[in-house]
Amino acid sequence: MPIHPIWDNFPEIKEDLVGCYALMEKKVRIRNKDIQEAIFDLLNGGGKLLRPAYFILFSRFGNLQKQDHKKLLYAASSVEMLHIATLVHDDIIDDSPTRRGTQSIQSKFGKDIAVYTGDFLFTVYFDLLAHATDSTAAVKLNAFAMKRILLGELDQMHQRYNMDITLRQYLRSISGKTAQLFSLSCFEGAKWGFCSPSVIISSRHIGHHIGIAYQMLDDILDYTQNSETLAKPVLEDVKQGVYSLPLILAMRGHKEAFEPLLRKGKDMTPEDTQQVVHLIEKYHGTSKAQQLAQRYTDKALNGIQALPDRPEKKILYRLTEELLYRNF
Amino acid sequence: MPIHPIWDNFPEIKEDLVGCYALMEKKVRIRNKDIQEAIFDLLNGGGKLLRPAYFILFSRFGNLQKQDHKKLLYAASSVEMLHIATLVHDDIIDDSPTRRGTQSIQSKFGKDIAVYTGDFLFTVYFDLLAHATDSTAAVKLNAFAMKRILLGELDQMHQRYNMDITLRQYLRSISGKTAQLFSLSCFEGAKWGFCSPSVIISSRHIGHHIGIAYQMLDDILDYTQNSETLAKPVLEDVKQGVYSLPLILAMRGHKEAFEPLLRKGKDMTPEDTQQVVHLIEKYHGTSKAQQLAQRYTDKALNGIQALPDRPEKKILYRLTEELLYRNF
Incomplete structure (x- = not known):
């Protein structure tokens, strides 16, 4: 059973996730083995x-x-498929050797095949979506969401090696590249589940706040954890010119300390990146980032707390809490 | 006016194409200038x-x-947008410096941005499509068509540097990568234009035959024309291991003549590719390819001839004739 062990603690939804997995597995079957x-x-x-x-x-x-x-299962699968498709293309950009602990598609087959494989997964995404609803209104919404995700990625790329990157620019980029899809997932669940208008509105905000906090924590973990725990290379981002939250906050007022190191770009040595980590600690980049992430976590949890009382409310709260105070 | 001058000879549809162009131009506006x-x-x-x-x-x-x-204009634009999106990604794979006489996106901005730009254009494609119809049946059809296009590309990639590539494999690959979209365009025009069932069925076949002949002619031109006329680098394909129709047909029974040259792969010199061209002529690769392309052209034109008598029939016939005996 390929479902992640975290769901053993959430038996109420595990079965549906198994259903999503089965749908996805069926849809990605192709001639090229x-x-x-x-x-x-x-x-x-x-x-x-x-x-x-x-x-x-x-x-x-x-x-x-x-x-x-x-x-509903088709629709729930579609958001995961969009996520996976973007991962495949992200790995091309990051030149990432691994993904989810296994070799990335671009590293196994080369960039060329990874481009088309990601494209293929986009077609699976739209196909799943088309099976989830009869109306193209949802397709417009999804095309719009996917566009925002991509523009978030393009934004981030545009800001590469920009030592003057602002918190606002960072937030805009992660709103697109990460929060958008969490927001879409919550919103579509609420809307297609025939929730009340007020729940539908809240769902979008809650998803957004979860996504922002999630990405911030991800960016914090890049500086605080080692590569075994996260199964992905750590600190690659800095070399690639992607300056995320802890670094942005540490650089405020201390840019001159970072400049000589960051200016080396791809030529940064492991010692250089260690030095960056050290400077970030010195200027409290991580703790400041944690404080900010906490604000979004609180917003998300408060939003959930204000939802109508249903058994799922507790589950939603617990899941979000575990996710945003996570080691997984 | 950016519409190609060929349409000056087809004033009956030029106005609609101008309309398509305007829709596309509106939809591709983004923050990143x-x-x-x-x-x-x-x-x-x-x-x-x-x-x-x-x-x-x-x-x-x-x-x-x-x-x-x-x-209808939204739908007509959507097929062009799908075409353009795939071009952007194709240029990544081919490492193509130019496209349509101007610098390709991947060569101007790098592969990374080209990946996301192509993805962005896929969202525009689905958005245009969602504006063309209220029913997701069309989305399923399009997701399927796009999947076949990509599988055609993947097939072609899979066959790279395969000197034993068969005509059948070549046909399968171009059916996907080129004919599929012509077929879809004709079919959707017929279907969404409320044509009779028999016209709808014919439209799909006619489109397919046009697409196959079109791609064959393209592959023939690669060997017979120089780069000024076609505004793209010629004979790159052979170096990249893409063996197309004239070469496949010339190699039949003469593989040993080509083998030492082709085995050099990316290290082929301009003299080597000239030598390949010479061998293709010697073994009548081009003329055999022209004969085969002619068969598909005839099928397409006969299909059009059998359509009901409408003023558009003559236009369709003339356009197809000009296209498939083309210099443009």
């Missing part, structure tokens, strides 16, 4: 299915009688 | 809008009273 195998690895490689989980949890706040369970 | 500029260059760079033209022509065989002209 090498590539299919690589996609299966990606599906099986410990992806947490967080976005479908949020979709499903929000849908449970709605009118269960009106719901078409099969269609 | 550099990338927007590059996309505009691509839109303006002499693209022939052939696929929307076929869409529009087929729609005119239908029930004009029932048609929603605005929606």
